[in-house]
Amino acid sequence: MFRLLIWIALIVAAVWLWRRLKNPAAAQPPSQSETQPMVRCAHCGLHVPQREAQESAGNWYCSTRHLELGPRQSDQ
Numbered sequence: 338m339f340r341l342l343i344w345i346a347l348i349v350a351a352v353w354l355w356r357r358l359k360n361p362a363a364a365q366p367p368s369q370s371e372t373q374p375m376v377r378c379a380h381c382g383l384h385v386p387q388r389e390a391q392e393s394a395g396n397w398y399c400s401t402r403h404l405e406l407g408p409r410q411s412d413q
């Protein structure tokens with residue numbers, strides 16, 4: 338009986354290892370999609386997630402309103 342349990346444990350471990358070696362990408366937790374890249378609004382300087390930001394001419398904006406206003410001049 339005890340020997341049977343050892344065999345079952347060995348088979349489970351072998352299957353787990355084989356699956357892990359076959360596709361290591363699937364075994365990895367999707368942690369990359371959780372962390373959103375943050376971008377800085379060129380107008381007001383607010384940091385917003387890139388997914389929610391508006392992009393224009395290499396600049397990022399927090400909203401369509403700030404995109405229309407354009408980048409704020411920093412020499413004042």
Ligand SMILES: [Zn+2]
Nearest residue numbers: 378381399403
């Ligand atoms: Zn803004």
